[in-house]
Amino acid sequence: RNRVVLCTVMVMVGTLIAGFAGAxxxxxxxxxxxxxxxxxxxxxxxxxxxxxxxxxxxxxGLADLTEEDVAREYSDMGTNFVRLLLQWQAVEPxxxxxxxxxxxxxxxxxxxxxxxxxxxxxxxxxxxYSTYTSSEHVAxxxxxxxxxxxxxxxxxxxxxxxxxYYLEPGVIRSFDNFWGxxxxxxxxxxxxxxxxxxxxxxxxxxxAVLAYDLMNEPWGGTLQAAEFxxxxxxxxxRRSIAEIRQSxxxxxxxxxxxxxxxxxxxxxxxxxxxxxxxxxxxxxxAPHLYPLPMDLGKSYASAKEEVDDALATWExxxxxxxxxxxxxxxxxxxxxxxxxxxxxxxxxxxxDMTERTGMGYAYWSNDPGSWGPYNGDGxxxxxxxxxNRAYPRAVAGEPLSISTTDIHxxxxxxxxxxxTAPTEIYLPESFGAGGGSVSCGAxxxxxxxxxxxxxxxxxxxxSGVAAVEVRAA
Ligand code: 9MR
Numbered sequence: 001r002n003r004v005v006l007c008t009v010m011v012m013v014g015t016l017i018a019g020f021a022g023a024x025x026x027x028x029x030x031x032x033x034x035x036x037x038x039x040x041x042x043x044x045x046x047x048x049x050x051x052x053x054x055x056x057x058x059x060x061g062l063a064d065l066t067e068e069d070v071a072r073e074y075s076d077m078g079t080n081f082v083r084l085l086l087q088w089q090a091v092e093p094x095x096x097x098x099x100x101x102x103x104x105x106x107x108x109x110x111x112x113x114x115x116x117x118x119x120x121x122x123x124x125x126x127x128x129y130s131t132y133t134s135s136e137h138v139a140x141x142x143x144x145x146x147x148x149x150x151x152x153x154x155x156x157x158x159x160x161x162x163x164x165y166y167l168e169p170g171v172i173r174s175f176d177n178f179w180g181x182x183x184x185x186x187x188x189x190x191x192x193x194x195x196x197x198x199x200x201x202x203x204x205x206x207x208a209v210l211a212y213d214l215m216n217e218p219w220g221g222t223l224q225a226a227e228f229x230x231x232x233x234x235x236x237x238r239r240s241i242a243e244i245r246q247s248x249x250x251x252x253x254x255x256x257x258x259x260x261x262x263x264x265x266x267x268x269x270x271x272x273x274x275x276x277x278x279x280x281x282x283x284x285x286a287p288h289l290y291p292l293p294m295d296l297g298k299s300y301a302s303a304k305e306e307v308d309d310a311l312a313t314w315e316x317x318x319x320x321x322x323x324x325x326x327x328x329x330x331x332x333x334x335x336x337x338x339x340x341x342x343x344x345x346x347x348x349x350x351x352d353m354t355e356r357t358g359m360g361y362a363y364w365s366n367d368p369g370s371w372g373p374y375n376g377d378g379x380x381x382x383x384x385x386x387x388n389r390a391y392p393r394a395v396a397g398e399p400l401s402i403s404t405t406d407i408h409x410x411x412x413x414x415x416x417x418x419x420t421a422p423t424e425i426y427l428p429e430s431f432g433a434g435g436g437s438v439s440c441g442a443x444x445x446x447x448x449x450x451x452x453x454x455x456x457x458x459x460x461x462x463s464g465v466a467a468v469e470v471r472a473a
Contacts, residue, residue, distance in 0.1 A: 029316045035328040036358045036399070037252070037284070039119075040207070041421035043394035044413075047119060047360030048387075049081030051333060054367045057125065057141035061090025062105055067112040073366065074116050076380060077373065077388045078426040078453055082113055083213065083332055083362035085125040089144035091195045098198040107202065114208035117452075121254065121286075121330065121362070122199065123213040124192075128165045129174045139165045142216075147188045149177045166219055166260075175221030179232035189236050197243030204248035211252040213286050213332060214240050217259035226269035229258050234271050241273060241283075249277040254286035254330060257321070264292040265314035268321045285322050286332040288364075289314055289350065294336060301342030308349070315353055329357070335364030335371055338383035347386050355391065355402050363387065390431065390470070393424045393454070400465065406430040407472035415459050415466050422447075422456035425470065429453075432473030440468040 037045045050073065055064035063085060073079055090102045110120050126142025133140055133148055134155035139162055150170035165171055176182040180189060196214065203209040214237060220228030237255050244253060253275070257268030268287070275281035291310035293303045300307055322329045334350050336343050347363075354361045368374050373384035390404045397416040403409070407430055413423070427435050435448040435455050443460035459466040 029319045030323050031319070031357065033319065033329045033358045034323045034326060037210070037328045037330075037360065039394055039421075041394075041396075042416065042419040043396050043421055043423070044358070044399055045119065045360070045394055046355075046358070046391055047081035047330060047362075048354075048391060049079040049083065049118070049362050050366035050373075051083045051123070051335075051362050051364045052085065053365050054085075056085035056087065057127070059087075059089060059131065061085075061087035061102060063109070065109060065112075070112045070116060070118075073373075074452075076384050078391075078428060079387075080117065080393050080426070081119050081121070081360060081362060083121045083123045083330075084109065084113075085123050085216075086199070087125055088142055088147070088192055088195055089130070091124075091199060092147075092191060093144055095146055095191060096194075098195065100202075103199065103202045107206070110203070110206060110208050114206075118208060119210040120208050121211040121213050121332075122203065122209060123216055123332070124196070124199075125216040127162070127217070128171050129178065129219075133165075133168070133171045133174045140171070143174070143178065143188075143192075147178070147186075147191060148174050149184065149186065150174050151177070151182075151184075172221045175219055176223075179221060179223065179228075179236070181221065181223050181232060189232075189239060193236070193239035193243045196240045197246060200244040200246075200248035200251065204251065209251060211254050211284060211286075211330070212244065213254045213256065213330075215256060216332075217263075217288065218256055219260065220258060225258065225261065229269045230271055233258070234273075237273055241275065245276045250282070252282045252284050252328075254284040254332070255325075255327075256286050256288070256332065259288060262317070263288045263290045264295070265310050265317055267317040270321065270325065272325045281326065283325065283327055284330060285318070285325055285327040286330045287318050287321075288333040289331055290334070294346075299341040299343070300336075300346040301340075304342065304345075307346065311349060311353065315357065318359075319357065328360075330360040330362070332362055333364040334361065337370045338372070338381060338386075339370045344382060344386045347383065351387075351389060355404065358399065388428045390425065390427050393426050394421070396421060396423045396457075396459065397466070407436075409470045410468070412465060412467045415461060415463050417461040420461075422458045423466075423468065425455040425457065425468070427453055427455055427470060430472060431470065434473055436470045436472045438468065438470050441466065444468075 053063040128140030130143035130148040131137045132145040151173050153169035153173045155168040155170035178188045262268045291307050293306045390409045395413050396419040398414040400412045445458045447456040
């Protein structure tokens with residue numbers, strides 16, 4: 001019965017959103033993200049990693065993570081990116097009081113990634129607004145207790161699917177009180193923005209922290225779709241951007257669209273944002289991808305065509321929005337029960353799409369269990385192999401084409417004379433202990449770092465278009 005309720009709700013919301021999505025002008029969508037992220041050396045970045053982790057949804061806001069876990073993730077899958085979960089309730093446990101000890105702990109974890117050359121996106125996570133929308137604390141994470149006002153509206157205790165709590169009156173009212181769309185005037189949004197200001201003060205000079213993801217999966221309560229995205233959500237982003245830029249002018253700021261609908265492929269109505277820094281704007285777009293047929297319980301094996309259609313629609317919508325916002329894209333979440341029929345083919349299809357379009361990605365998630373690369377006993381699952389793919393981590397110029405299999409990689413790019421750091425390519429064990437055989441033209445130099453499994457390629461600056469090919473040994 002719950003599924004029927006969920007379907008009905010989703011169709012209603014979907015229809016609503018389709019209404020405004022259709023209203024936006026349609027021209028040809030770009031095939032590649034309009035902007036690609038670059039590192040401090042000017043190289044184009046391809047980001048691949050995990051959300052870490054659901055365990056950070058407890059009130060401490062800290063994932064159950066050790067430095068060994070990070071080392072193991074690298075050696076098993078060669079990732080270079082993490083979307084690290086934070087919680088507002090841990091940053092600002094009492095109104096106006098920032099918990100610097102919490103930020104110390106976050107910094108320590110960032111340090112584990114930094115040591116291994118990762119880029120970090122800090123994600124201020126929430127699901128269902130907060131743990132405190134009901135006195136039983138049945139579901140949710142994010143906002144502190146003092147910032148949760150449900151005005152005594154009820155929240156059910158026994159829903160089958162966690163997403164259904166988004167429709168409970170007490171959850172909806174807590175959101176409305178946050179967005180300032182209820183009759184109450186609490187100015188909670190300002191507290192949240194100032195919390196970001198405090199996080200930014202801490203991480204402004206941290207080389208590993210590349211980006212801030214301003215709010216996980218925003219939900220408008222009683223206000224939906226364009227009205228929400230262009231109204232209170234946009235206002236919230238403007239305030240957070242302003243607070244962050246007081247102390248941090250360089251870190252990228254990633255905005256998320258409304259989750260419901262856009263996660264399935266509806267077009268976001270978010271407006272573009274000004275970035276009050278000197279130089280080019282650094283505003284990125286970080287949507288999530290959960291195709292509707294799969295949200296409704298279908299497997300990729302049983303609904304491949306339908307899911308492929310949903311993927312194509314999602315890609316088209318996201319690239320349009322990214323172009324409108326002039327923003328690089330990080331796919332902040334995609335994931336599924338990786339033991340379901342066809343799941344690993346789905347993961348491959350999504351990674352192919354990110355490779356083709358230059359999007360970064362963070363798989364949801366590295367939680368031990370059926371969705372993750374390790375099971376409950378910590379043993380690697382087939383997903384770990386699927387995610388352990390060859391990829392160019394950093395490209396010394398503008399990428400023109402990329403193609404990868406287990407035993408073969410080709411990459412071409414336009415060299416940039418300003419960029420002197422090498423192109424770096426991660427190659428999994430299937431390429432052999434020596435990293436395979438490389439051809440890259442007469443003027444290039446290569447170096448194989450066997451421990452990190454990274455091939456570095458330096459081209460003569462005048463080489464124009466560079467082509468690199470690697471074959472498994
Ligand atoms: O996988 C998570 C599940 O175990 C939790 O019960 C749920 C509520 O906190 O959140 C799930 O993770 C979701 C993430 O927080 C937001 N995007 C969708 C994720 C998968 O449903």
